[in-house]
Amino acid sequence: MRRASVWIFLASLCAPSFALYRGENYREDLRIQPLRDGRVSTTFSFVTVLESAVPRNPKALGQLDESQHYALFPLTLGQILREYAITELHLTLNAGRWNYDNWGHPHEAGVGTGAELWAWMGASEVTTVDERWSGLRNALSGLFCASLGSLDSRRTLSPTVAFPLSGSTPTFAPHELRHASLPSENVCTENLTPFLKLLPCKSYAGLASLLNPQKVFDADWHGMGIHVIWKEDTGVELKLTLQAVFNPVRTSAGKRRDWNLQLLFDRSIERSCPVASSSSITVILPEHKDYQIIPEYPAHVDGLAIYDLSSSSNFTIPSNIAMSWPSEHSFQYPLPPLIPVTPLSVKRTIHGTTQTRGVLSVSVTNNSPQEILAGYLEMMPALLTLWMHTMKVEINSQIRSMTYGHKKIVFANYIVYLGDLLSGLKYHPPSPQSNDRLSPSMLQAVLTIPPKTTLKISMEVNKAFLKYTEHPPDAMRGWDLPGAVFFPLPQSSHNTSSNDDWERIYTPTLLVDLPTPDFSMPYNVIILSCTLVTLIFGSIFNLLTRKWVVVEIQE
Structure with a gap:
């Protein structure tokens, strides 16, 4: 009887007491x-x-x-x-x-x-x-x-x-x-x-x-x-x-x-x-x-x-x-071209022939039969500087002529209106801080993408020349840049675009190659110096410690 009561008591302790979790x-x-x-x-x-x-x-x-x-x-x-x-x-x-x-x-x-x-x-x-x-x-x-x-x-x-x-x-x-x-x-x-x-x-x-x-x-x-x-x-x-x-x-x-x-x-x-x-x-x-x-x-x-x-x-x-899948002997991958599952498809690259300048390209494809209004956000560290006057907009591989409208500067924020495809563009350039560092830059824009079309945005960038103490141990790998973000905007009463069937989209990260000092020069100097010291020290040490004797050779 006592053993049964002990087991009942232990079971009551192990059982969940929902009164203990009241409010959670x-x-x-x-x-x-x-x-x-x-x-x-x-x-x-x-x-x-x-x-x-x-x-x-x-x-x-x-x-x-x-x-x-x-x-x-x-x-x-x-x-x-x-x-x-x-x-x-x-x-x-x-x-x-x-x-x-x-x-x-x-x-x-x-x-x-x-x-x-x-x-x-x-x-x-x-x-x-x-x-x-x-x-x-x-x-x-x-x-x-x-x-x-x-x-x-x-x-x-x-x-x-x-x-x-x-x-x-x-x-x-x-x-x-x-x-x-x-x-x-x-x-x-x-x-x-x-x-x-x-x-x-x-x-x-x-x-x-x-x-x-x-x-x-x-x-x-x-x-x-x-x-x-x-x-x-x-x-x-x-x-x-x-x-x-x-x-x-x-x-x-x-x-x-x-x-x-x-x-x-x-x-x-x-x-x-x-x-x-x-x-x-x-x-x-x-x-x-x-x-x-x-x-x-x-x-x-x-x-x-x-x-x-x-x-x-x-x-x-x-x-x-x-x-x-019992009827399948082995899985057959679907052959291209495949219809994308999401209404928006985004590609983002950075290319250039030099380590000091490059071009940032963003391609957005609207796969749906309706117009899409999307927000575009770039958050770049101070490693790259975006040149807004070089921005180009293409629609289905055709350059769209842009007329810069009213431009004003408010606390170093550039606001430019670029027409029907790219509007509400805001750019926060990098600003110096008290600790001798630069804050990141931020680019925001509103994209209006027509149905079944591809909108491409490109702009030139400058790559920063860092101090040799700011480079990571593996300087030749490059620097990782955060991906861009595309997000749906709330619909207005007069807007008929489709923004209900997609969510926030992140693009893949980019790897940028910055101007790198010649880190091999100190290595070459060290190797040459060590080689000379070794030869000189070895020769002198050999002369001082070697004992010269006459060796008679018997026939």
């Missing part, structure tokens, strides 16, 4: 989508909501903050948000290049290569936004083991039009945006480990138990994101996402696109997360009906197969979810 809600979801090129896109989403919570007022930073009690919300991240009074935060770490034409839009829009961090913060007289931005970067750098401390004033801008507030707007103070990116940042297991520690069940239960680092980082594309949004009617929402694009055709011996959870992650879900209010796996079914999915339960709803894995569900956790 946690849910998780996995979306799996087979792609037309044989790859499989997976998106993990872990959402924790602090109900009725509000961001900290930045005007009260000098006062003692009220006590915060978290049961499901990660304490380490919550302390950073309260310490620097962050209203909205977005951090993404990605590796690889997202193929919009074949993969479509991702479930999470932030797929820029490298690290991207942007945050909305309220203004305050206690501490400035730039001071809190510096503290936020360093705190997140230590939390996620990333080089976010390098996102200083040389990479920080405020493109408010391209990155608006995703949630509600607080009224306690005017808000400012800080955005920075580091395209050369790599993503590895050191970033995934602290990411998993932010989850209530870590990687011991639930969907997170599938995250095998060896499989995730072997994918063709992978990235993770941390998003904190405040919604007035809900509270503070923390959304942790991890996306990966696998290639089962490459890893299979028979060149087949069949996949299952065990094949993709080399792991299975043993038990559900007990504190998750909802846990599900959603498989987006292909348009063609020649596939087979196992298990077949539940019924397909609107092209989706949803498997409920929550502890409160009567549905048992499937040992392995699999999809196969």
Whole structure:
């Protein structure tokens, strides 16, 4: 009897007590989508909501903050948000290049290569936004083991039009945006480990138990994101996402696109997360009906197969979810030309014959039968200088004549109106700072792209000549430039363009070759000097230490 009571007591301790998590809600979801090129896109989403919570007022930073009690919300991240009074935060770490034409839009829009961090913060007289931005970067750098401390004033801008507030707007103070990116940042297991520690069940239960680092980082594309949004009617929402694009055709011996959870992650879900209010796996079914999915339960709803894995569900956790194409002997890649999945296709290059000058070209193709109004954003470090008077606009390979209208200068911001295709162009040139560094330049424009046409923008650039102390150890590799951003603009009442079926688009990063000093000269001097010293010292030392004797040779 006593032994039974002990087991009941231990079971009551292990069982989830939802009264303990009152005011907090946690849910998780996995979306799996087979792609037309044989790859499989997976998106993990872990959402924790602090109900009725509000961001900290930045005007009260000098006062003692009220006590915060978290049961499901990660304490380490919550302390950073309260310490620097962050209203909205977005951090993404990605590796690889997202193929919009074949993969479509991702479930999470932030797929820029490298690290991207942007945050909305309220203004305050206690501490400035730039001071809190510096503290936020360093705190997140230590939390996620990333080089976010390098996102200083040389990479920080405020493109408010391209990155608006995703949630509600607080009224306690005017808000400012800080955005920075580091395209050369790599993503590895050191970033995934602290990411998993932010989850209530870590990687011991639930969907997170599938995250095998060896499989995730072997994918063709992978990235993770941390998003904190405040919604007035809900509270503070923390959304942790991890996306990966696998290639089962490459890893299979028979060149087949069949996949299952065990094949993709080399792991299975043993038990559900007990504190998750909802846990599900959603498989987006292909348009063609020649596939087979196992298990077949539940019924397909609107092209989706949803498997409920929550502890409160009567549905048992499937040992392995699999999809196969029995009629296919081997996967045949679709032959070009392929119709792009997204309405916009973007190509961006930089070319030139010298190390001092070049041409930046951006080509945007509208694949839809309707006119598209798109915002265009370039954020260039001070390594490159854009010459706006050399800008050319081509439509279907025909140069469009541009007449520069009214031009005015307001705080070194050049605003030029270029007609119907390119309008509202704003350019912020690099400006010197107190620490003898230049801030990045920012170019914003509104593009009107006619249906089934290609719009090309080109302009000349100057490459900076850096000091020899500013070059990285591998100076011959070049410098990584962040990708451009294309984003939909809100429709006006008189605008008939189509902006509802596409999201923010990131172009791939560029590698620029800057004028490099002759680093071989010191090497040659050192080699020559060492050679001469060796010859002279060796000869003198040989003469001083050698003993000369007469050797008689007998016949």
